[in-house]
Amino acid sequence: MRNNKLLVGLLPIIMVAGTANAAELYNKDGNKLDFSGQIQGNHYFSNDKEQDGDNSYARFGIRGETQVTEQIMGYGYYQTQLNASSSENSGANNSTTRYAFAGIKFGDLGSFDYGRNDGILYDVGGWTDVLPEFGGDSYEQTDGFMTQRAANLATYRNKNLFGAVQGLDFAVQYQGRNDSNDRNRTDSNGDGWGMSSTYDLGMGLSVGAAYASSDRTDTQSKDGLGDRADGANAGIKYDANDLYLAAIYGQTYNMTEYGDEFIANKTQNVELVAQYQFNSGLQPSLAWVYSKGKDLGHSVGSKTYDNEDLVNYIDVGAYYHFNNNFTTKIDYKINMLDSNEFTKSADISTDDIVSVAFVYQF
Structure with a gap:
């Protein structure tokens, strides 16, 4: 039985998310430096004791740009997160690097950057990762190949198809091998590549698709699932007139971790979200996030669970x-x-979670 005995009385508490402008630190002679941040006081309520409790943190980011010529611009971005839920003496409050990349943009020819960035599948997967706290986790996993934030990414992006087709963007990405000793089996990857394309059709409607394929490391391949990890997704979104609707469907092969470091042979994933922005500042959100594992071969005693x-x-x-x-x-x-x-x-947790937070951002 599902455990839905969670603080339903908390639902009337209203939550808000605003978009704030970064603080401009410097802007002179073609050089610009912006500083942004978010401080979140957050608490989870759940019967799952691994989830229940304080989840507060602070995030800070710095973005720089320099105009080399009229058509060439260099740029870089760094963001870190400082967790605040552990004691000062525990050593668990160390900073986490979320983003760190730098690159160069050549006008309509596009941009190229390298570092820790969003994986190519997130170009579409991010459309539904807009929930107040949760979401974006049917198959999207940090350091899970190119599904979300990851390291060792070289990315080429082109907007408006070299300036010829307004709203038609595409990107190509290469990920180098991440298999150092400090990585878990599920946080590792072999060499991989991917591509995405999104098209803004106008009137708030956009469509997109992405694909990625990577080598699996020798350690990963020992599970007998194969030497390749592949993923693809497609999505549609509407963002106009204070209404936001988005839907994505994706499939992964030998790529998605579930539970305690198990890898799914195949997943079929659906994410749906609907939000509306009222003039008062209230923005309700409703979503469904789903992932089906196929041909899992997961054995418990004498029984095998496949789907x-x-x-x-x-x-x-x-x-x-x-x-x-x-x-x-x-x-x-x-x-x-x-x-x-x-x-x-x-x-795999089967308990509900309620998240309540105050957020200051700049």
Whole structure:
């Protein structure tokens, strides 16, 4: 049975997300430097004790640009996160590097950068990763090949098809091998490449698709699932008239981790989200996030589980914008997974989570 005994009374608490402008530190002679940040006081309520409790943090980012010539610009971006939920003596509050990349842009010819950045599949996957707290996790995983934030990425991007077709963008990405000793098996990857294309059709409507393929490391390939990890997605979104709607469908092969470091032979994934921005500052959010594992070959005793739900939840939440710098938000993740032999053996949580937060941003 699902455990839905979570603080339903918290739902009337309104939450807000605003977009704030970064603070400009320097802007002179073609050189520009911006500083941005977010400080979030956040608490999770859940019967899952690994999730329940403080989840506060601070994020800071710095972005620089320099105009080399009229058509050539250099740029770089760095963002770090400082976690605040552990004691000062625990050593668990070390900073985490979320982004660190630098590159060069050649007018309509496009841009090229290298470093820690978003993987190519996230060009479309990010369309549904807009929930107040949760979301974007049916197959998108940090350092999971090119599905979300990852390291060792070289990315070429071109907007408006070299200036010839307004709204038609494409990108090509290469990821170098990440298999050092400090990486877990599921955080590693071999050499890979991917590409994406999105098209803004006008009137707020956009469509897009992406594909990525990578070598699996020798350690990963020992599970017998093969030497390649592949993923593809497609999506559509509408963003106009204070209404935001987005839907994506994706499939992965030998790429997606589930539970306690198991890898799915195949996943089929759906993410749907709907939000509306009221003039008052209230922005309610409703979403469904789902991932189906196929041909898993997951054995528990004498029984083998092949086709199982890996992620399945309905998300009900809201932002509330006081102004561009201060937001409150609430997010209720209604877990639709059942507690059974499969979820227990794979260490997949089946409990609901409520997130409540205050956010200051600049």
